Each structure stands twice: as structure tokens, then as C-alpha cells.
Amino acid sequence: MDEKSLNEFLEKYIANRHTEQEHELFIEWLNTAPLNEVQQIIDKYQFVVQRNLNDEPMLHPQLASRIEAGIDKLEKEDRQAKPVRMLWPSFKKIASVAAVFILIASTAIYFLSSPDGKKQVIVKTKANLNKNIVLPGGNKAMLTLADGSNIILGSAQDGILAKQANIDIRKVTGGKIIYNASNLLNSDAPVLYNTITTPRGGQYQVTLSDGTKVWLNAASSLKFPAAFSSNERIVELTGEAYFEVAKLTGPSVAGREGSRIPFKVITANQTVEVLGTHFNINAYADEATIKTTLLEGSVKVVHSKTNNSQFLKPGQQATVGAKIQISDVDATQSIAWKNGYFIFSHEDIGSIMRQVSRWYDINVQYEGNVTQEGFIGTISKFKDVAQVLDMLQLTGAVHFKTENDPAEPGKKRIIVMP
Numbered sequence: 339m340d341e342k343s344l345n346e347f348l349e350k351y352i353a354n355r356h357t358e359q360e361h362e363l364f365i366e367w368l369n370t371a372p373l374n375e376v377q378q379i380i381d382k383y384q385f386v387v388q389r390n391l392n393d394e395p396m397l398h399p400q401l402a403s404r405i406e407a408g409i410d411k412l413e414k415e416d417r418q419a420k421p422v423r424m425l426w427p428s429f430k431k432i433a434s435v436a437a438v439f440i441l442i443a444s445t446a447i448y449f450l451s452s453p454d455g456k457k458q459v460i461v462k463t464k465a466n467l468n469k470n471i472v473l474p475g476g477n478k479a480m481l482t483l484a485d486g487s488n489i490i491l492g493s494a495q496d497g498i499l500a501k502q503a504n505i506d507i508r509k510v511t512g513g514k515i516i517y518n519a520s521n522l523l524n525s526d527a528p529v530l531y532n533t534i535t536t537p538r539g540g541q542y543q544v545t546l547s548d549g550t551k552v553w554l555n556a557a558s559s560l561k562f563p564a565a566f567s568s569n570e571r572i573v574e575l576t577g578e579a580y581f582e583v584a585k586l587t588g589p590s591v592a593g594r595e596g597s598r599i600p601f602k603v604i605t606a607n608q609t610v611e612v613l614g615t616h617f618n619i620n621a622y623a624d625e626a627t628i629k630t631t632l633l634e635g636s637v638k639v640v641h642s643k644t645n646n647s648q649f650l651k652p653g654q655q656a657t658v659g660a661k662i663q664i665s666d667v668d669a670t671q672s673i674a675w676k677n678g679y680f681i682f683s684h685e686d687i688g689s690i691m692r693q694v695s696r697w698y699d700i701n702v703q704y705e706g707n708v709t710q711e712g713f714i715g716t717i718s719k720f721k722d723v724a725q726v727l728d729m730l731q732l733t734g735a736v737h738f739k740t741e742n743d744p745a746e747p748g749k750k751r752i753i754v755m756p
Contacts, residue, residue, distance in 0.1 A: 339363060477540070479537075482535065483530075484532060491509060497509065503527075513543055532564050542554050552573075558575070569588060578619065578620045579619055581616065606621060610639055617632045631654075638650075641662055680716065701746065703752070705753055706755055736756065
């Protein structure tokens with residue numbers, strides 16, 4: 339194809355007016371063209387898409403940078419024992435643009451290895467695999483006060499929701515509640531516990547009375563005091579949450595500055611102790627292990643059964659099962675959910691679909707021998723579920739069907755197939 343033909347094809351392709359014959363000619367050209375020409379045409383594709391579509395263009399450079407960093411890391415790692423399905427190409431420049439393809443134009447570009455070891459670029463348009471609309475989750479949660487009363491936060495008006503222990507509980511815009519407190523409780527004062535719970539398809543942010551910020555993922559709950567005591571701060575978590583813990587010092591004694599008040603997060607199989615730091619805990623009951631990932635500061639992870647403990651440094655993750663295992667990770671991937679993305683890094687379809695099920699509040703069923711390959715990819719979690727499934731299906735490793743759920747009338751379910 340000459341330059342004129344390529345330009346005409348791109349315009350048609352974006353408008354979905356291209357013919358099958360034109361598409362085949364384009365694929366043939368991609369399979370034989372030098373890499374630098376392929377890069378040029380993909381760059382041109384990105385330019386045309388951004389010119390024709392108004393879809394958060396300022397997001398793309400940030401996404402490209404993050405993907406390039408991930409690709410750099412992957413290229414330095416040893417080959418994985420488990421096969422991996424790439425949802426974008428292995429070359430950095432094409433990888434960045436290909437992710438934009440997925441997020442803007444709903445197409446996919448990835449590489450396949452041919453028998454002679456050469457890489458082939460394959461381009462496919464997104465198929466309209468199903469017409470069942472399943473919308474993403476949003477800011478939904480329920481706040482249970484110490485007296486047992488419940489407040490549905492999604493429908494509550496902004497402003498003061500309640501008062502407890504001389505603390506105003508205030509809802510503000512953007513899916514947040516804030517506990518306003520000026521003083522710590524005396525050690526002998528009664529502690530009033532509140533619980534914030536997100537359903538499947540929900541998320542919420544709470545600022546605790548000490549200034550600690552907590553983001554709750556879907557199907558999670560956090561039990562916490564309305565006001566912390568002067569000598570300890572303890573909360574209990576199920577599900578997943580990201581914490582930005584405020585540094586807090588106790589009252590002065592005999593003219594000396596008070597000591598730092600530790601902050602502890604208790605889950606089913608571990609306790610995390612910090613002084614002031616940023617970290618993520620994934621402690622869902624349907625996951626085999628608990629994962630704690632540190633972004634800033636220092637934390638101590640204590641195994642609840644063995645009482646063994648390990649300290650984490652930024653960029654490390656503790657995986658707690660029968661024992662504690664420490665590994666170096668890209669910590670930003672652990673909070674992709676908080677930032678509005680699914681980021682899959684060598685994840686099998688079971689792990690991916692558990693995330694999909696929780697966020698879209700949809701049941702998942704498996705039929706046949708579904709692949710155990712790992713997937714690598716990124717997509718906004720605020721897309722319709724069909725776009726997430728299409729991205730995975732375009733790899734050819736897995737297929738999906740969305741239908742009415744006979745077990746829950748009025749809801750949908752996803753069937754996962756080879």
C-alpha cells in the first residue's frame with residue numbers, strides 16, 4: 339500500500355467504513371513493512387483518532403509513560419514459565435500507542451510469534467460480541483454507626499450526616515466522608531466504632547478522625563473508631579483498601595514531645611503496623627493470599643497464626659499465605675483500581691474475572707477447559723464490561739458470553755469459555 343492508500347484506509351478504519359478486502363491488504367502490508375514504517379503509521383493513527391475523538395486526550399501521555407515503564411521492567415525479567423498473552427506489542431513505542439488504541443478506538447494490536455521466530459503484527463477491529471450493557475460501578479457505600487443505624491451514602495445529601503463522640507461526620511462531593519476531630523480521646527473514654535461497607539460495584543473514600551485517608555475498593559468494609567484513643571489507632575479491614583496514614587504524635591509528657599502513635603490494620607490472617615505511610619492491602623476472602631504493597635514509608639507485616647513478621651520497603655509486596663513472602667513489584671499497579679484502571683500483569687483469567695465480578699457486580703461462570711495463560715494489559719474500569727471482555731477476547735485465548743442470570747432475575751452473568 340502506498341502512502342495515499344494508507345491514509346485513506348486509516349480514515350475509513352476509524353469511521354468503520356473500510357471493507358474486508360482493504361483490511362486484509364492493510365494486514366498484509368503490516369506483516370511485511372519495516373518496523374520504522376509500522377511505527378509511523380501507528381503514530382499517524384493516534385493523531386487521527388485524537389483529532390476526531392474527544393476522549394480525555396490528556397490521559398494518554400500519562401498512560402503511555404506508565405506502560406513504557408512496565409514494558410521496560412518486563413524486558414528485563416526472565417521468561418515466564420507460564421505462557422503470557424500480550425494485549426499490546428513488545429516494542430515500547432508501539433506498546434504506548436497500542437494501549438491508546440484499546441482505550442480510545444476499541445481496537446487491539448499485539449504480536450504473535452510465527453514458527454520461524456519472527457514477530458507478526460496483527461490488527462483486529464473490535465467485534466460487537468454482545469449487546470448486553472453492564473455498566474461499571476461507582477461511589478456507593480453504607481455507613482453503620484455505633485448505635486446500629488445505617489446511612490446509605492450514595493443517596494445521602496452533602497453536609498453533616500451525624501455526630502459521634504463530639505465528631506462531625508460530613509459527606510462531601512466526589513464520594514467521600516470526613517470525620518472532623520480536634521482532639522484524641524482520653525485513654526479511659528469509651529470508643530464508638532463505625533463501619534463503612536462498599537457493595538459489589540461500589541467504592542468509597544473516608545477520611546478518619548486522625549486525618550488518615552482510606553480508599554475502599556468494591557465488596558470491602560472498614561471498621562474504625564469514630565475517634566481514636568491517645569495511645570493506639572486500630573482498624574479492621576475485609577476486602578481491599580489503599581491507606582494514606584497520617585503521622586500522629588501523642589500528648590506531651592513532662593515537657594517532652596509525645597511518642598508516635600502506631601496505626602494498625604487487622605485483616606483475617608495478618609496485622610499491618612505503620613507510623614505514617616502509603617500502602618495497599620488486598621485481603622478478599624476469595625483470594626488465596628493477602629497482598630500488602632508499600633508505596634511510601636515503612637510497614638511491618640505480622641502473620642496472625644505464626645506471629646512471624648517482615649518489614650517492607652517502598653516497592654515491595656508481602657504475600658501472606660502459610661508464610662510471608664516478600665517480592666519487589668511495581669507498586670503503582672496495586673493501586674490501579676483506585677486510579678480508575680484495570681492493570682493485568684501476568685494474571686490468569688480467574689484472577690481477572692474476580693476483579694470484573696466485584697466491580698461490575700456480575701456473576702461469572704466457567705465452561706470447558708479455560709486457559710491458564712497469563713494476561714498483560716490496561717483498560718479503564720469505567721468502560722462498559724463488554725469493552726473489557728472484548729480486549730481479552732481479541733487475544734484468541736478466551737471467549738465470553740453475557741446473558742440473563744437465571745439465578746438472579748434482572749441481572750446478567752458472564753460465561754467464560756475456551
